[in-house]
Amino acid sequence: MSDAAAIPATRPPAGLWLRLRQGSALPVLAVLLFILVVWYLGAVKLNAPQVRDAYERAGRAEWTTPELVADTLSMERPVLPAPHQVLDGLNKMVLQVNVSSRRSLVYHAWVTLESALVGFLFGTLLGIGLAVAIIHVASLERALMPWIIASQTIPILAIAPMIVVVLGSLGLVGLLPKAVISAYLCFFPVTIGMVKGLTSPETIQLDLMRTYSASTAQTLRLLRLPASLPFLFASLKVAISLAVVGAIVGELPTGAQAGLGARLLAGSYYGQTVQIWSALIVAAVLAGSCVGLVGLVQRGLNRRLGGAA
Structure with missing residues (x-):
């Protein structure tokens, strides 16, 4: 009885995965994930020279790679803004202002x-x-x-x-x-x-x-x-x-x-x-x-x- 009761519980995930594979959702999500990864890598690559220059002007001789990456993704005026910065900008200019405002x-x-x-x-x-x-x-x-x-x-x-x-x-x-x-x-x-x-x-x-x-x-x-x-x-x-x-x-x-x-x-x-x-x-x-x-x-x-x- 316990084995028979366990079978229906395992079928829906398999069916859901099959529908995702056969439909367009999984390919779209895969492409979206690829774009996000490339976007983040591009943001780090393009913003890194400015961060290094800021370190030199501040007389900072030592820094770690994680610090560099974090600073490239949090610049106020980046060469290439990271996805989370764009989302934050959309939040400020779409959701947090009146739609009749010229800032919207x-x-x-x-x-x-x-x-x-x-x-x-x-x-x-x-x-x-x-x-x-x-x-x-x-x-x-x-x-x-x-x-x-x-x-x-x-x-x-x-x-x-x-x-x-x-x-x-x-x-x-x-x-x-x-x-x-x-x-x-x-x-x-x-x-x-x-x-x-x-x-x-x-x-x-x-x-x-x-x-x-x-x-x-x-x-x-x-x-x-x-x-x-x-x-x-x-x-x-x-x-x-x-x-x-x-x-x-x-x-x-x-x-x-x-x-x-x-x-x-x-x-x-x-x-x-x-x-x-x-x-x-x-x-x-x-x-x-x-x-x-x-x-x-x-x-x-x-x-x-x-x-x-």
Whole structure:
């Protein structure tokens, strides 16, 4: 009886371990652990010269390796802040301040998100419009596609100040220049993805629509657009992350007082590396959340259309 009672108690851990191995949690945790180890080693390596210099200036001739490591991980302005320093910075700038305060990274993330979403909307509409035009007018593919591709070869750091200056001379400042930069970055994946998606129906399906005497608009609405949805959402996930990048880049040449780009710029001016890394982490979380939201919309739409979630 005791042996039989002991068997169920040993099965759940084995089942949990099996689920971890088969799922994505264990690989993600392993990669995270590797990143943390490399991050800590890099912090010690990069901060050690400054600590040694401080020892020499203080006339301290003898020190131990554990003391050196501890001091490299507790510098006020490190070259590379350790993970626990970044977490402490996030705690101070996210949890311990009011979200409406200019010291709050949540406030700055919202400012950046506004520009990113407006740019994402403009870029998505532009990309879909170009894709629809390209598949219906054969000459436009030869005329536009080379320019669309060439537009992405220009470094955004070079073109962003030009956009800000040109729009500023027209009296357009604030959110709009940043949104234009975001739209410039995110229209490209949407255009390419939608061209591929709108041309994905097979010839037999297009012939069937012609058999039913469907107009071009009906073929677009009933066949091409539904077929393009997987391509569209894959492109939107790329585009929304690029929109966040574009909004941050757009804040750099404007001397903005708000936004994650402004926090990055202020941190670089005053050597506040913890602030820089905290803003980078918040920017990554913001972009990841936006991509996740697009994925939720995709799954919801798939369920509504009767597809697999």
